Amino acid sequence: MTVSLKVNGATHSVPAEPDTPLLYVLRNDLALNGAKFGCGLSQCGACTVIVDGQSVRSCVMPIGSLAESEVTTIEGLGTIDRPHPLQQAFIDEQAAQCGYCINGMLMTAKALLARDPHPTDAQVREGLALNLCRCGTHNRIVRAVLRAADVMGRS
Amino acid sequence: MNALSRRAFTTGGGAIVLAFSLDPRNSLAEDAKLPGDLQTNRMLDAWIRIDGDGGATVFTGKVELGQGIVTALAQIAAEELDLPLGRVHMVSGDTARTPNEGITSGSQSVEYGGTALRFAGAEVRAILLDAAAKKLGVAPETLTVSAGTISAADGRKVTYAELAGGLDLKREATAKIAPKPAKAHTIVGTSVKRFDIPKKVTGGLAYVQDMRPAGMLHGRVVRPPRYGSKLDGVDEAAAKAMPGVVAVVRDGSFLGVVAAREEQAIAARAALIKSARWTLGPALPDPAAIHEHLLSLPAEATVISDKRAPALANVPAGAQVMEATYRKPYMSHGSIGPSCALAEFKDGKVTVWTHSQGVFPNRARLAEALGMDVADVRAIHAEGSGCYGHNGADDVALDAALLARAVPGKPVRVQWMRDDEFGWEPYGAAMVMKAKATLHEGRIVDWNYDVWSNTHSSRPSEAGGVNLLAAWYLADPKKPAPPHNIPQPAGGGDRNAVPLYDFPRQHVVNHLIKEMPLRVSALRTLGAYANVFALESFMDEIALAAGADPVAFRLGHLTDPRARAVVEAVAKKAGWTPGQKGGEGRGRGIAFAKYKNLASYVAIVADIEVDRSSGAVRVPGAFAAVDAGQIINPDGLTNQVEGGMIQSTSWTLKEEVRFTADGIASLDWETYPILTMPEVPHIEVELIDRPTERSLGAGECAQGPMVAAIANAFAHATGRRLRDLPFAPARVKAALG
Numbered sequence: 011m012t013v014s015l016k017v018n019g020a021t022h023s024v025p026a027e028p029d030t031p032l033l034y035v036l037r038n039d040l041a042l043n044g045a046k047f048g049c050g051l052s053q054c055g056a057c058t059v060i061v062d063g064q065s066v067r068s069c070v071m072p073i074g075s076l077a078e079s080e081v082t083t084i085e086g087l088g089t090i091d092r093p094h095p096l097q098q099a100f101i102d103e104q105a106a107q108c109g110y111c112i113n114g115m116l117m118t119a120k121a122l123l124a125r126d127p128h129p130t131d132a133q134v135r136e137g138l139a140l141n142l143c144r145c146g147t148h149n150r151i152v153r154a155v156l157r158a159a160d161v162m163g164r165s
Numbered sequence: 166m167n168a169l170s171r172r173a174f175t176t177g178g179g180a181i182v183l184a185f186s187l188d189p190r191n192s193l194a195e196d197a198k199l200p201g202d203l204q205t206n207r208m209l210d211a212w213i214r215i216d217g218d219g220g221a222t223v224f225t226g227k228v229e230l231g232q233g234i235v236t237a238l239a240q241i242a243a244e245e246l247d248l249p250l251g252r253v254h255m256v257s258g259d260t261a262r263t264p265n266e267g268i269t270s271g272s273q274s275v276e277y278g279g280t281a282l283r284f285a286g287a288e289v290r291a292i293l294l295d296a297a298a299k300k301l302g303v304a305p306e307t308l309t310v311s312a313g314t315i316s317a318a319d320g321r322k323v324t325y326a327e328l329a330g331g332l333d334l335k336r337e338a339t340a341k342i343a344p345k346p347a348k349a350h351t352i353v354g355t356s357v358k359r360f361d362i363p364k365k366v367t368g369g370l371a372y373v374q375d376m377r378p379a380g381m382l383h384g385r386v387v388r389p390p391r392y393g394s395k396l397d398g399v400d401e402a403a404a405k406a407m408p409g410v411v412a413v414v415r416d417g418s419f420l421g422v423v424a425a426r427e428e429q430a431i432a433a434r435a436a437l438i439k440s441a442r443w444t445l446g447p448a449l450p451d452p453a454a455i456h457e458h459l460l461s462l463p464a465e466a467t468v469i470s471d472k473r474a475p476a477l478a479n480v481p482a483g484a485q486v487m488e489a490t491y492r493k494p495y496m497s498h499g500s501i502g503p504s505c506a507l508a509e510f511k512d513g514k515v516t517v518w519t520h521s522q523g524v525f526p527n528r529a530r531l532a533e534a535l536g537m538d539v540a541d542v543r544a545i546h547a548e549g550s551g552c553y554g555h556n557g558a559d560d561v562a563l564d565a566a567l568l569a570r571a572v573p574g575k576p577v578r579v580q581w582m583r584d585d586e587f588g589w590e591p592y593g594a595a596m597v598m599k600a601k602a603t604l605h606e607g608r609i610v611d612w613n614y615d616v617w618s619n620t621h622s623s624r625p626s627e628a629g630g631v632n633l634l635a636a637w638y639l640a641d642p643k644k645p646a647p648p649h650n651i652p653q654p655a656g657g658g659d660r661n662a663v664p665l666y667d668f669p670r671q672h673v674v675n676h677l678i679k680e681m682p683l684r685v686s687a688l689r690t691l692g693a694y695a696n697v698f699a700l701e702s703f704m705d706e707i708a709l710a711a712g713a714d715p716v717a718f719r720l721g722h723l724t725d726p727r728a729r730a731v732v733e734a735v736a737k738k739a740g741w742t743p744g745q746k747g748g749e750g751r752g753r754g755i756a757f758a759k760y761k762n763l764a765s766y767v768a769i770v771a772d773i774e775v776d777r778s779s780g781a782v783r784v785p786g787a788f789a790a791v792d793a794g795q796i797i798n799p800d801g802l803t804n805q806v807e808g809g810m811i812q813s814t815s816w817t818l819k820e821e822v823r824f825t826a827d828g829i830a831s832l833d834w835e836t837y838p839i840l841t842m843p844e845v846p847h848i849e850v851e852l853i854d855r856p857t858e859r860s861l862g863a864g865e866c867a868q869g870p871m872v873a874a875i876a877n878a879f880a881h882a883t884g885r886r887l888r889d890l891p892f893a894p895a896r897v898k899a900a901l902g
């Protein structure tokens with residue numbers, strides 16, 4: 011069957027069952043690479059996207075539950091030529107090693123900054139507590155989020 | 166815009182055009198020794214091609230693992246070629262196109278791959294200058310080069326683009342052209358931004374996981390309940406009838422499924438798991454007594470250091486003899502993204518896209534496992550999630566090939582599920598370290614050290630077998646290669662087991678245990694993490710017994726000026742105060758190592774907070790001083806050191822692979838917890854640049870000193886010594902009890 015979805019401002023009809031996790035539809039049907047499969051268990055955060063302003067784990071989110079929802083992925087923030095301030099901040103801080111977790115870090119931070127545009131270092135760390143990074147890039151990630159908050163606050 | 170974004174993930178698996186000349190000689194014995202990996206890949210055009218647009222294509226057998234190496238290697242090549250970084254196009258890790266540089270591991274890429282590119286780049290630049298000189302009718306030494314344009318004194322110019330067509334780089338490197346002196350560097354030594362990060366933060370095609378060639382199918386594999394199990398039966402028909410399923414592949418005890426959609430492959434895998442009937446392999450040993458079990462197994466002992474002079478006939482009067490035993494558990498690589506590969510069969514040949522650390526050895530074993538000619542197998546590197554050593558990358562490449570063989574002409578993408586990765590990756594080995602020393606008049610006069618471990622390298626590159634997981638379960642099974650230890654001076658289980666301190670007598674023995682109750686292989690630093698933990702903890706224990714300050718005590722036994730410099734630098738940076746009292750759950754510790762005794766010098770001071778009631782240990786902050794010789798990219802180096810310190814904090818405080826007699830029990834992030842964002846220490850890294858010294862490997866330099874600094878901080882804070890890893894709350898409470 012087909013299910014209809016609103017992603018990054020456009021409506022898509024995808025040939026998948028309603029219980030299909032959003033992650034596979036984003037990646038395989040919509041060719042959006044950003045959200046990553048990490049665990050499929052909602053434990054690591056690599057698959058994070060924003061649904062109606064909230065950061066959610068797309069690996070356990072059935073597409074059938076998203077009828078009227080607005081899904082935003084990292085591709086919806088900015089492009090390689092015109093990056094969003096958060097994306098630019100991650101580049102400026104060189105806040106990646108392997109980078110596999112970065113989608114989740116960035117999208118969780120996006121939702122966090124929408125709620126609280128001026129978080130402290132500790133609040134950013136708490137906000138990203140459920141996103142795992144294995145390379146040890148954490149402190150750069152926090153710096154990138156704080157830098158983005160600063161840039162976004164000034165613009 | 167940047168060079169790497171132009172790198173194409175080509176999906177054509179058919180004709181292969183060899184872009185460089187192959188050196189037909191097998192024996193290089195009579196050839197002049199060439200620097201770095203030029204020694205084994207001697208032709209200039211294996212490394213560098215000057216393109217028609219005047220840029221350069223640079224071929225490297227080293228691969229990006231998230232450590233920033235491809236950017237660093239591009240810096241080196243651009244520097245020597247006098248090209249802007251943006252005009253250097255990197256091609257990395259492709260058995261049909263790049264030099265064979267073995268495995269990207271052991272913090273060796275800058276030392277070996279970088280050195281090759283420095284000399285090849287300098288020589289290619291000289292060849293370009295010669296060609297320009299001929300064209301202009303002037304002497305080459307009168308020419309200058311800037312950004313790929315060669316200028317004569319009279320103002321006439323020739324560009325690399327104009328010379329590219331007539332250039333013949335099909336010649337053996339001589340290494341007779343000296344690379345630029347450090348003072349002339351404008352790209353090397355600067356923190357250029359990594360090529361790969363922009364696409365990684367914008368959803369670009371960055372990983373093998375992101376590849377999506379036309380007609381691609383999705384595969385999943387079904388692994389046995391535990392090691393060595395045999396598949397007796399499975400309801401293949403039921404799985405085949407599920408939506409989207411294209412093929413169920415069974416070969417002996419290897420079982421997998423191919424489906425049109427990823428979620429369909431996952432659902433079919435779940436159904437196959439349910440219906441599969443297995444004869445179970447041997448039970449695993451008792452986890453509570455794993456170290457005793459390992460010590461009970463036969464071991465091959467090798468004396469790796471034996472310094473007996475001046476003779477010490479008897480323990481001097483008043484000397485103190487100290488002994489301690491340290492233990493490390495099995496640890497997981499714990500890649501955030503489970504391993505993934507694509508494979509496609511076409512016309513009897515197979516192409517595999519893999520995040521293996523060594524595409525050439527991987528290809529050789531894939532060919533053996535598939536019963537194919539090596540020439541019919543092409544392995545192309547595409548990035549994966551960080552691996553930190555030998556994780557499931559190589560294995561999933563064979564899984565993908567086995568599944569793709571069932572659907573020729575269709576690319577098949579296989580990604581392991583989370584439990585596949587945790588349950589089947591080769592772990593970092595459990596280890597036991599026993600140290601004994603004699604302290605006399607404030608100095609160590611005798612040092613004995615023994616380390617017991619399984620191998621730390623079961624990579625596909627090992628000879629004498631096929632080290633790929635699925636190969637052991639086929640109807641015609643392949644045998645794994647017999648385990649061995651990487652010899653000194655780099656060492657495997659005994660990496661960093663030989664102290665860098667000056668002891669008058671020392672005796673160090675490595676004990677290689679060949680039987681492996683759990684699958685093990687290379688995890689970042691191999692044995693160095695455990696050996697530096699033991700060695701540097703023991704140094705601290707002895708310093709304490711001597712009533713000496715840990716910094717002064719180390720310096721008192723350390724003559725290498727570069728070693729002393731990092732210890733002194735970190736003490737200064739951290740504001741180390743001799744005699745400072747720990748207590749009330751707070752303390753700080755110091756530790757030092759020169760990675761592999763061959764690579765970067767690192768000293769670390771870590772601060773600790775111990776909650777006596779809960780047993781929770783926190784590392785709020787840490788400082789490091791690092792000497793990696795000539796630094797190629799300072800920010801890249803800092804990133805690696807910070808990452809190593811944080812990863813080591815996670816290993817030290819939290820990590821241990823759980824298992825029972827029934828099998829592996831660490832199968833997700835709840836059963837294998839790692840350090841989380843609020844628990845990460847604040848870190849300050851000081852780099853000691855030595856532009857005139859050769860670059861030293863740094864990708865794994867911080868893990869050893871970090872664990873020992875934390876252990877020493879714990880002792881400083883609590884007065885108790887933890888000698889068993891990890892420092893989990895239950896163990897901490899027991900120690901403080």
